[in-house]
Amino acid sequence: MLQIAADRRLRARDERDVRAIATRMFRLGDNLAPFYTMIENDPDLQWARAGAGRMLASPTVFEDVIRTICTTNCAWSATTRMITALVQLGGGAFPNPSLLARTKDAWFADVARMGYRGPYVRAIAADVVNGKLDLEALLPEHGLGEDEVEERLLALPGVGPYAAAHIMQLLGFHHRLILDSWTRPTFLKLSKMKRASDTTIRRRFARYGRFAGLAFWLYLTRRWHEEA
DNA sequence: CGTCCAGGTCTAC
């Protein structure tokens, strides 16, 4: 059960918005039943049938895209620093595209210290504002195919194979594996393999079909769930 | 102090 508390009575319209945001953040629209059936007798993953597999998303696709760009090619400490700065800019909430589009380059460089990512983020925000880019249309309920969604994500500046796979997991497309400098060594450790190319890893998870990426992620994060 | 690299991507061959 999911309970949402508010400090006041919500108007009908606000309540609808809150429901939509919660549905999006917890990926309540995802149907993982086929995946759970798939892992019924899977020694590595059957534990996940208890309800695992819904990665926490942001209220908007835009926010997930920008956050993910802030994870690329830097230490995790840098990611949290950049995102903390963005939330400060937004006055405690993640800044919307309009605010980011009209924020000066100098802020991205000197305050958020986002380096080369700053212009990428601004360009994406500007395209959302001027209507050239509709990121929210990438949500699975809008009917675009997985390949089409991936293609559109890869077209964004700063979004490559890793970022696209990561964002797609958050959207509810579970095919692509998130391969980066954390998942690769973690896979080696857990599988007790000495080395494994990306192709080898993909082959290992190909049997999960369109849930291959989700299976890979759950395989890697099993210990996170045991703690809880 | 210089080099390397962290939850990669882009450009130019």
Added chain:
DNA sequence: GGTAGACCTGGACGC
């Protein structure tokens, strides 16, 4: 289509 080199930043590490 596949692969070097460059790229902001800052923390870790060797010298």
